[in-house]
Amino acid sequence: MTHTPFEPEQTTIGILGAGKVGTVLARLALAAGYDVLISGSRDPSTIALTIDVLAPGAVATTSTDAAARSDIVILALPLGKYQTVPVQALRGKVVVDAMNYWWEIDGEREDLRSPTSTTSEIVAAFLAESSVVKAFNHMGYHDLDEESRPASAPGRKAIAVAGDDKADRSLVAAVVDSFGFDPVDIGMLREGTILEPGHELFGADIGADELRAVVARARVSVAASI
Template sequence: MPDTQPTALVDAAQPTLPTIGILGAGKVGTVLSRLLLAAGYRVLIAGSGSPAKISLIIDVLAPGAVAMTASEVARDSDIVILALPLGKYRSIPADLLEGKLVIDAMNYWWEVDGIRDDLNDPRLSTSELIQSFLPASRVVKAYNHMGYHDLDEGPAPLGTPDRKAIGIAGGDELALADVAALVNASGFDPVLVGTLRDSINLQPGSELFGANFTASGVQDAVARFPSTERGLEVAAARAGDELLSAT
């Protein structure tokens, strides 16, 4: 298991870039497509319908990305980014993602997903929920806490002063290294914030959610999380759940 202390991660360039698949052709999905295309990756992207429905949008917002079905994206990609509404996670082709690295960039929005207690339970991070749905995949949380405008406007080369940072969370060291490389290539400093259980501090309600911080800012926000209102709520809910489990 990786050290759960927030630690800035730096990764060397890979000799052969993996193919990146993005499930979700909304604002976050198209912004990530542009960033990764600019970094030299091949990008496949799927929307909620047929490729023909999004091809014109992709030609304008992410020229160079290839519009495909969700199944084709899952099958033909080395790394898959989930950028669709969280409430639709059961539509993800889990069988085609077996053994693959999956980046969870999704968030719970009640306006989109409806009132869902299962998606807003402080005892469980939403990435833990996704990992349970994709038991044969390696899930890492990333790209979810920064607004799409900041993602679009914030990338900078490695070593740039005050370069912005993306928090990542997971339990697989090799997967975390691969995601760190991807985040760095897309123009941001990757910062480890813990395991998937800890990724709740990247979700809505946390100081980090919607923030546009440097690596040290991300680390400081992670350190403050346990004492915040949301952190105390999460700790109380989890302590109660553990007490019930023990009786």
């Protein structure tokens, strides 16, 4: 799947999920110069005032409208609700999976705890005609909100990017950079295991060199166990 590179001033980012992560990402996108459409689980009119306060400049709308009108879409809703996303409106889109499995929120879901695939691969299988890229899930929303810095700024933190299409990983890496973080391409979606809750990079608020070192150690450990 090939996509045309874009610049913030000509790009719309859709965010499905108007909770803590979704509104933080909306603020980062607005600060980077993107147009932002955001949807929640309720009617847009019921979240509009909240969005005006938490992400002024973002437009509250339905998930289908946000997906259809956006150039790139971020999933920031509870993972257990991934099957509610508008599949047809997301066809041909790059979809950023920022979701995590939390049994406290999602319930005990064996289908989300597959020993043979990552949660992003489960989402990608559901969105078979979209290109799913994992990003923004491993850093806490407080750190996302507070750690954004200009390129080359001392102490700039890193966000890992995983996906099965190299060009789409690069596309999302450009978004990560524009949001104020150093993107680190860790390869295919399967590599995203290390980003999930219970694994070494989950919760990481570290720089690019340290993140790459953690990924390298994890790969050596996996290779040694085979």
